[in-house]
Amino acid sequence: QAGVSRSVAVVTAYLMKTEGLGWEEAYAAVRTAKPDAEVNPGFQGQLKLYETMGCTVDSSSALYKRYRLQMLTERYPELQDLPREVFAVDPTSICQTPNTEVLYRCRKCRRALFRSSSILSHTEGSGPTAFAHKRGTNMAQLCGDGREKCTSYFTEPVQWMEPALLGVMEGQLLCPKCTSKLGSFSWRGEQCSCGRWVTPAFQIHKSRVDEVRTLPVGNFQTAKT
Numbered sequence: 240q241a242g243v244s245r246s247v248a249v250v251t252a253y254l255m256k257t258e259g260l261g262w263e264e265a266y267a268a269v270r271t272a273k274p275d276a277e278v279n280p281g282f283q284g285q286l287k288l289y290e291t292m293g294c295t296v297d298s299s300s301a302l303y304k305r306y307r308l309q310m311l312t313e314r315y316p317e318l319q320d321l322p323r324e325v326f327a328v329d330p331t332s333i334c335q336t337p338n339t340e341v342l343y344r345c346r347k348c349r350r351a352l353f354r355s356s357s358i359l360s361h362t363e364g365s366g367p368t369a370f371a372h373k374r375g376t377n378m379a380q381l382c383g384d385g386r387e388k389c390t391s392y393f394t395e396p397v398q399w400m401e402p403a404l405l406g407v408m409e410g411q412l413l414c415p416k417c418t419s420k421l422g423s424f425s426w427r428g429e430q431c432s433c434g435r436w437v438t439p440a441f442q443i444h445k446s447r448v449d450e451v452r453t454l455p456v457g458n459f460q461t462a463k464t
């Protein structure tokens with residue numbers, strides 16, 4: 240059964256990529272040719288994600304990271320260890336941060352905590368889904384609009400968080416150097432100040448960190464909104 244479901248999902252994904260179809264259209268086309276073809280809800284979720292990502296799998300995209308975390312959360316109570324790839328590399332162990340990235344440091348002790356690529360942005364407001372399934376979703380909408388109302392950064396887990404995350408459902412996130420409180424996490428999810436539920440949630444209060452831009456003066460800078 241799982242094998243059938245997987246092969247149907249592969250054919251559906253192939254049609255999406257080659258014919259430029261949305262996942263529902265592609266799935267309908269497969270079922271027209273083979274009426275008993277069926278994909279389970281897990282594969283349907285993956286096909287929707289594939290469509291949202293424009294039929295490419297970019298493992299560094301926020302959508303992919305959030306999806307992977309959500310899949311992990313569903314299995315969490317049985318998980319003893321978290322897969323290594325879930326954690327972002329600790330910024331203190333990277334010699335050079337890419338120019339386009341902003342580094343966030345503990346406001347108190349200046350310890351580097353995470354990079355802008357670790358921020359998993361969400362759309363403002365409330366709703367059951369973590370990301371829009373509509374075709375042609377405006378990426379700017381996903382990344383920009385919520386900033387002013389959100390008082391926290393929601394990030395992917397970073398390596399220094401690991402000891403705090405294992406074996407518990409929720410807790411505080413403390414600076415690994417000076418132990419001042421930075422935020423909190425919950426595998427069940429937390430609500431952002433904008434009203435949006437984020438599951439799972441790893442949130443760092445904006446007031447506890449400073450942005451450090453690594454760009455030389457005069458170069459292109461990302462507009463701050």
Ligand SMILES: [Zn+2]
Nearest residue numbers: 385389431433
């Ligand atoms: Zn928010």
Ligand SMILES: [Zn+2]
Nearest residue numbers: 345348414417
């Ligand atoms: Zn600190």
